[in-house]
Amino acid sequence: MAAKIDLTLDCADARLLAEFWKSALGYVDEPPPAPFATREEWLAQFDLPEGESVDDGAWLCDPDGAGPRLAILKVPEPKTPKNRLHIDVRVPGHGSAGERWARIKAESERLVRAGGSVLQVFDGHHVVMADPEGNEFCVAAAAA
Incomplete structure (x- = not known):
């Protein structure tokens, strides 16, 4: 069986990129993993650094389940080089x-x-x- 992949984009503004990629791909917000009702509830289990919030990440999925999931995560450093994968x-x-x-x-x-x-x-x-x-x-x- 072939491995499945997820894609992750580092960013400065997760909400901005999530809206763009939902539009570009027809993706939707991925529900939080069971048994959690919200992303906030799911993130509460992690020891997040002070000042980080649920708005620092977005998790998207293909509503038909065919395409890879897309995680969009805020990082402190700016994008500098050309993408090696696109x-x-x-x-x-x-x-x-x-x-x-x-x-x-x-x-x-x-x-x-x-x-x-x-x-x-x-x-x-x-x-x-x-x-x-x-x-x-x-x-x-x-x-x-």
């Missing part, structure tokens, strides 16, 4: 190359309105973008 947002749908490219462009424009920015466009293939904190990702067509 997310590819795959736009669904089939059709001609022109139709697929139109969907990629429309999705990248939607993500700009959600707070992302375009870094580079590879016409007809994919768009390299950054989330509100500069984490790079690509928007491309889903595999056929």
Whole structure:
């Protein structure tokens, strides 16, 4: 059996990035682990450093259970180097190359309105973008 993976993004503002990635991926807030009713209740079991709160993290999941979970955690240091691993947002749908490219462009424009920015466009293939904190990702067509 293959291993399952979760992805974790370090950040300065977990709430900001959680809202962006929920929009980008169609994810939802992941419920707290059983038997806890809230994330606050779950976090209370840990000895968190003074000043840290539930707002310093966000846990997201694919509502269909297909994609990896995404944890977004506040860290004290700023992002400095280029990502060595990035997310590819795959736009669904089939059709001609022109139709697929139109969907990629429309999705990248939607993500700009959600707070992302375009870094580079590879016409007809994919768009390299950054989330509100500069984490790079690509928007491309889903595999056929």
